[in-house]
Amino acid sequence: MAPVSNTAEAVIGHGFTRIDGPKKVTGTARYTSDHAFPGLVHAVPVTATITTGRITALDPGAALQMPGVIQVFHSGNFSDQVYRKQSGGGKTDEARPPLADDRITYYGQYVALVVANTYEQAVAGAAAVKVSYAADQANVSMRLSAEEKESVDTERGDVTKAFANAPVKIDHTYTTPPHAHNPIELHATVALWNGKEFTLYETSQAIMNHRMVMAQMLGVAPEQMRIITEYLGSGFGGKLWPWSHSLLAAAAARQLQRPVKLVVDREMMFHNVGHRTNTQQRIRLSADASGKLQSVQHDYLFHNARLDTYKENCGEATGYLYSSPNLRAAWSFARRDIAPPTSMRGPGAVPGLYALESGMNELAVALNIDPLQLRLINEPATDESTGTPFSSRHLTECLTTGAERFGWAQRDPRPGSMRNGAGVVIGWGMAACTWMAKALPAEATVQFDSQGGATVLSGTQDIGTGTYTVVAQMVAQLTGLPLTRIEVTIGDSSLPPGPMSGGSMATGSLVPAVQEATQAAIDAAIAVAIEEHPPFHGMQAEALTFARMRIYPKGSDPASGIEVGQLLSNARMKYISGSGKTPGSKDVDDKFSIHSYGAHFVEVTWEPEMARLKVNRVVTVIDGGKVINPRTGRNQIEGAIMMGVGMALFEATEYDPRTGQPVNSNLADYIVTTHADAPEVDITFLDYPDTTLNPLGARGIGEIGLAGVSAAITDAVRHATGVVVRDLPVRIEDLLKSTLAT
Numbered sequence: 150m151a152p153v154s155n156t157a158e159a160v161i162g163h164g165f166t167r168i169d170g171p172k173k174v175t176g177t178a179r180y181t182s183d184h185a186f187p188g189l190v191h192a193v194p195v196t197a198t199i200t201t202g203r204i205t206a207l208d209p210g211a212a213l214q215m216p217g218v219i220q221v222f223h224s225g226n227f228s229d230q231v232y233r234k235q236s237g238g239g240k241t242d243e244a245r246p247p248l249a250d251d252r253i254t255y256y257g258q259y260v261a262l263v264v265a266n267t268y269e270q271a272v273a274g275a276a277a278v279k280v281s282y283a284a285d286q287a288n289v290s291m292r293l294s295a296e297e298k299e300s301v302d303t304e305r306g307d308v309t310k311a312f313a314n315a316p317v318k319i320d321h322t323y324t325t326p327p328h329a330h331n332p333i334e335l336h337a338t339v340a341l342w343n344g345k346e347f348t349l350y351e352t353s354q355a356i357m358n359h360r361m362v363m364a365q366m367l368g369v370a371p372e373q374m375r376i377i378t379e380y381l382g383s384g385f386g387g388k389l390w391p392w393s394h395s396l397l398a399a400a401a402a403r404q405l406q407r408p409v410k411l412v413v414d415r416e417m418m419f420h421n422v423g424h425r426t427n428t429q430q431r432i433r434l435s436a437d438a439s440g441k442l443q444s445v446q447h448d449y450l451f452h453n454a455r456l457d458t459y460k461e462n463c464g465e466a467t468g469y470l471y472s473s474p475n476l477r478a479a480w481s482f483a484r485r486d487i488a489p490p491t492s493m494r495g496p497g498a499v500p501g502l503y504a505l506e507s508g509m510n511e512l513a514v515a516l517n518i519d520p521l522q523l524r525l526i527n528e529p530a531t532d533e534s535t536g537t538p539f540s541s542r543h544l545t546e547c548l549t550t551g552a553e554r555f556g557w558a559q560r561d562p563r564p565g566s567m568r569n570g571a572g573v574v575i576g577w578g579m580a581a582c583t584w585m586a587k588a589l590p591a592e593a594t595v596q597f598d599s600q601g602g603a604t605v606l607s608g609t610q611d612i613g614t615g616t617y618t619v620v621a622q623m624v625a626q627l628t629g630l631p632l633t634r635i636e637v638t639i640g641d642s643s644l645p646p647g648p649m650s651g652g653s654m655a656t657g658s659l660v661p662a663v664q665e666a667t668q669a670a671i672d673a674a675i676a677v678a679i680e681e682h683p684p685f686h687g688m689q690a691e692a693l694t695f696a697r698m699r700i701y702p703k704g705s706d707p708a709s710g711i712e713v714g715q716l717l718s719n720a721r722m723k724y725i726s727g728s729g730k731t732p733g734s735k736d737v738d739d740k741f742s743i744h745s746y747g748a749h750f751v752e753v754t755w756e757p758e759m760a761r762l763k764v765n766r767v768v769t770v771i772d773g774g775k776v777i778n779p780r781t782g783r784n785q786i787e788g789a790i791m792m793g794v795g796m797a798l799f800e801a802t803e804y805d806p807r808t809g810q811p812v813n814s815n816l817a818d819y820i821v822t823t824h825a826d827a828p829e830v831d832i833t834f835l836d837y838p839d840t841t842l843n844p845l846g847a848r849g850i851g852e853i854g855l856a857g858v859s860a861a862i863t864d865a866v867r868h869a870t871g872v873v874v875r876d877l878p879v880r881i882e883d884l885l886k887s888t889l890a891t
Contacts (some may be wrong), residue, residue, distance in 0.1 A: 160626040162836070164780030168632055169380070169617045176382045182337040182412050184350045189339075190219060192401055192411040193271035194394065195261035196421070197253045197280045200287035200809025201455075204251040204260060204280060212263055212277040215269030215814060221278060222401060224248045224260040230400040239361035240390050242423055242491045245456050246366060247393035248362035252637035253282065254455045255488040257420035264405065276748050287486045287809035291326065293429045293450040295481035303468035303534045306475030308433075309445035315435030319511050323432065323504040324876045326801035327452075328425035329418065329498035329811075329819060330493055334382020336413040336422050336818040338395045340402035343830045346373045347399055353378045354388045354612050354810035355649030360642040367399055376642040381612040381650075384490035386790075388612070389651045392422045421869075423491025424802060426451040426461050428500045429462045434509035440518050440526045442473040447505060448673060454480045454489040461490070462497030462543075466583045466856075467505055468534025469742055471527040476534070486809050492651065494792060495852040498584060499859075503796075506580035506860035507875065520864065521552055521561070524581055524814075532742030540741040540841035543772040544581060549833065551579070554831060555750035555768040564871040565889035574755040574889075575765070576761075576869025582747040582857030586774070586839070586848040588656050592645035592661040595624060595670040596726040601698055601714025603628055604636040604724075605663060609647030609655055614851055615781030619656055622664040622777055623845075627671065646727065653745075653849025656777065660763045660843035661731040669727025672848050672849045676714050681720040682711050734842055741841050745853045747771040751828075751861040755869035760884045762869075764794050764862060766829040775838040786832045786854035793858025795822040798878050 165708060172178035187717070188647045197204075209221035227248040234244040236776065247259045263269035263276050338351040353359045356376040364374040381388065398411040413421060433446035451461040464478030481810045493499075513520035517855045528545055531538050560577050561567050567575045593607040605624050621635040628635075639647065648658040675693050678700045679685045685693065685700075693710075701710025716724065734743070750768040755761070767790050776782045799820035803813050838846020863874050870887040 155824025160226060160622050161775065162778050162779065163630060164778055165622065167615055167781065168621055168637070169611065180334055180380050180382055181339060181352045181378065182410065184339045186341065186408040188403065189408040189410055190264050190266055191268040191271045192264045192398055192409050193275040194259045194397065194417070195263065195275045195280065196417065197256060197260050199253055199284040200256040201290065202253050202284040203280050204253065205283050205501040206467040207261060207280040207739045208234050208279040211279065212274040215270065215274050215277055218274040219264045219266065219268040219653045220405065221274070222248060224250055227400065230404065231396045234362060234366055237365065239358055240364060241362050242390050242459055243393060243457055243489045244864060246748060247397050255420060255486060256525055256811070257417060259393055259397065259421070262403055264409065274608040288805060289398055289485055289487055289804040289809045291427050292485040293452060295450060296419060296483045297481045299479045299481045302464040302478040302480065304477045305533065306443045306445050308475045308477045310473035310880055312433055312435045312446065316438055318433065318435035318506060319515055319516050321508060321511060321875055322429050323497060325428045325500045325503060328493055328796065328800050329802050330385040330387035330423070331418060331816065331819065332383035332385055332387065334492045335415065335418065336388065336392065336394060337411065338398040338409045339408065340398040341408045342406065346375065347365055348375045348377065349395065349399055350377050351395065352381060352384070352388050354381065354384045354392070354610060354651055356610055356640065356642045357390050357608050357646045358649060359482060363395060363399060366396055378610045378640045381457050381610060383613045385494045386496060387423050389492050389649065394421065407599045415816065418812045419802060419811040420488045423489060425493035425824065426459065426490035428461060428463055429620070430463055432504050434508050434512045435541065436512060436516060440516050440523050442471055442527050445471065445473045447478040449480050449501065449504070451482050452485040452487060452490070454487060456485055457699040461500065462825040463501030463504065465497045466502055467587065469529070469532040470505070471580065472529035472533060472824070473527070477769060477828060479866060487804070493842065495584065495855045499856050502582060502856045503877065506857050507863060509863040510578065510580070512861065516762045520579055521548055521557060524548055535742060537564045537740060538741045540743045541774065541837055541839035542746060543835050543837055544746040547746055547770040547772050550833060551748040551750050551768050551770040553832065566835035569754065571693065572868050574757065576755060576865040577751070578755045578864025578868055579748065580857035580859045580861035580864065582853055583658060584853035584856055585759070585791050586657065586743045586745055587652065587654050587738065588731055589648040589658040590733040591648045591658045591662045591731040592728065593647070593659065593666045594726050594728050595646050596724045597662065597670050597674055597713050597717065598724040599714050599722065602634040602636065604638055605666070606644045607659065607662065608642050608644040608649035609639050609659065610650050610651045611818070614639055614650065614785060615778060616650065618781060619777045620659060620663060622658060623666050627664065627667045646860040653851040653853065657842050657847050658731050660845050660847055662729040664844060665729025666727045669729060673725045673727050674716065675700055677720060677722070677725060678711060679808055680718055682716060686737055711863040723802045730888040737841055743839070743841055745771065745773040745848045745850065747853055747862040749857050749859070751865045753862065753869050757887060757889070760881050761883060762798070762866065762879070763826070764798070764828040769854065770812065770833045770835065771850060771853060772835045772837060773850040773853060774848040776834045776836055776850070777845065777847050779834060782834065782850050783832050785851045787830055789852065790830055790858055791827060792821045792828060792855050793861065794828065796877060797859040797862035801878055804878045808816055845849045
């Protein structure tokens with residue numbers, strides 16, 4: 150790669166290819182389950198075949214007699230090895246430790262762990278463990294009613310009175326089913342114990358949090374726990390928080406004094422490592438005849454596990470997205486005999502915006518007004534939920550730019566009225582989207598070495614989003630080094646603590662820390678030059694400048710100075726370093742409303758003769774602050790749109806009401822978007838820097854691309870077929886209700 154210039158314009162905003170790409174395509178990138186060590190043994194869990202009840206007997210005898218089986222752990226010989234997660238730092242969505250007792254609270258719960266010399270022997274041993282149960286009646290119903298007093302997210306005005314008096318109103322309930330994350334890389338742990346300390350190779354989106362939780366639940370100090378995640382085969386939120394398999398592997402390694410590898414299989418991915426909970430959301434909107442909102446009511450329910458509490462924050466965006474003098478968003482939940490839910494890409498806001506944006510589209514129909522115009526009419530001047538100004542908000546431009554690129558002005562609003570050149574019915578729909586923007590505390594160290602290169606170190610991780618590359622770009626911006634001369638070292642909790650890769654917050658959180666560390670390393674190099682390079686003796690630091698890894702007097706020819714690598718070599722120094730910190734955005738969160746925004750425009754094709762529906766094209770415009778790398782950024786939005794197609798048309802975990810078992814717990818029956826289903830996509834970034842969070846003005850974009858997509862698709866489905874779908878996913882049975890003439 151040719152050297153880059155020492156200007157932000159040449160590096161920040163340039164679409165570099167991923168610096169870790171060659172390792173991934175050549176197979177040299179090591180994922181968690183790739184790690185092997187001398188004496189390593191394999192662990193396979195035994196899972197419950199009932200949903201709720203108790204274990205009445207567990208017989209490991211046959212398994213222990215099988216070739217290669219070393220041990221079978223169960224509540225009788227394991228329950229004192231790990232502790233329940235308590236308050237005091239760290240987050241996990243399943244606080245109860247594995248193999249704690251004989252109680253079963255969800256199908257697939259771990260009831261034993263077989264450890265053997267080979268994976269095949271462990272699988273065979275697990276099949277030989279005999280478990281008897283006393284089963285209770287399971288409740289996995291997706292129809293919800295509140296079991297707790299309703300809690301209010303945000304409220305203003307008098308929604309009841311405003312709704313009653315408004316001339317135009319809608320009142321509908323929208324539902325979304327449970328979703329499974331299903332990244333291609335399975336969850337896994339390779340655990341080592343040296344008698345004093347643990348080293349866990351993990352599939353983690355938050356290695357620093359993983360260290361804290363594992364240390365607490367295994368009863369060791371955080372300094373005795375090291376978490377390593379070199380590469381991650383995606384996670385979608387399912388790998389944010391620790392799960393029980395990690396505890397099982399670590400405790401077994403300590404007990405057996407041998408390295409233990411545990412890989413969760415695909416079926417377990419549906420019930421042992423979280424899921425997006427189902428939601429049931431009632432949307433009540435009212436407006437005057439011109440389309441100005443008079444009231445917004447958003448009441449939502451979701452399911453929780455029996456022993457844990459999780460909130461699917463569907464009302465996160467409701468309070469600030471549109472202007473309305475009367476608004477209320479409130480929630481409750483119902484407990485079900487289902488494993489603990491967890492965060493999934495765009496938690497809360499994604500299902501929440503499906504309901505809210507679907508309601509806006511239905512209100513537009515009731516008003517006989519264009520849904521684009523309805524949103525423009527209700528653009529707020531400030532965040533009306535907090536009374537704070539927006540740090541940067543360009544939703545109106547997202548809407549108008551998207552409409553122009555899509556050709557929205559040509560839309561005939563009559564259902565079934567539009568056809569393409571082949572005579573196929575087409576439907577057009579749209580929706581707005583938004584996502585929070587925050588900065589987490591983070592630290593980084595940047596080193597300049599005697600070979601003239603740089604290394605940046607931080608205890609964060611790259612989950613496939615391009616963190617390795619954008620961090621290198623941050624250093625290149627200030628040093629002038631080509632990306633090939635910058636080593637990015639992340640994925641190890643022994644490094645300076647970095648942010649989690651969740652909530653679209655990692656990149657924005659790293660910017661101040663990496664920039665400060667780079668500048669500190671530059672300052673340290675200048676100090677060495679004054680001390681060690683004779684022409685600079687006695688000079689003040691302010692008299693010297695740094696560019697392209699050279700130090701020279703201001704106003705002089707750079708060739709008159711010295712290259713940093715040569716300076717260090719002359720001084721017999723291997724490297725110099727600088728450190729930086731991001732304090733987080735806590736100080737500005739209460740002063741500004743900081744969010745990203747966007748708009749989706751969708752075209753579906755509908756062939757009524759065979760009830761064939763396809764998402765044909767999507768135009769998306771995103772206001773996500775300064776985009777550091779538009780190539781990797783566009784990849785994030787493309788992937789999110791594909792997930793949105795899956796959410797609207799395909800994805801749903803189905804539970805057997807008799808047993809509570811997820812019946813489509815495989816990638817053949819759990820339908821996701823494939824290449825054949827992929828639409829043509831057109832993505833535009835507005836690229837307005839928002840320096841409220843960091844000097845580069847970057848906000849996260851990993852999740853906003855999924856928010857709103859499903860509402861735009863169902864709006865397009867209604868436009869094409871005349872069928873209003875309020876329960877995702879759209880099914881053939883729904884489309885067969887169409888009465889429009891072919």
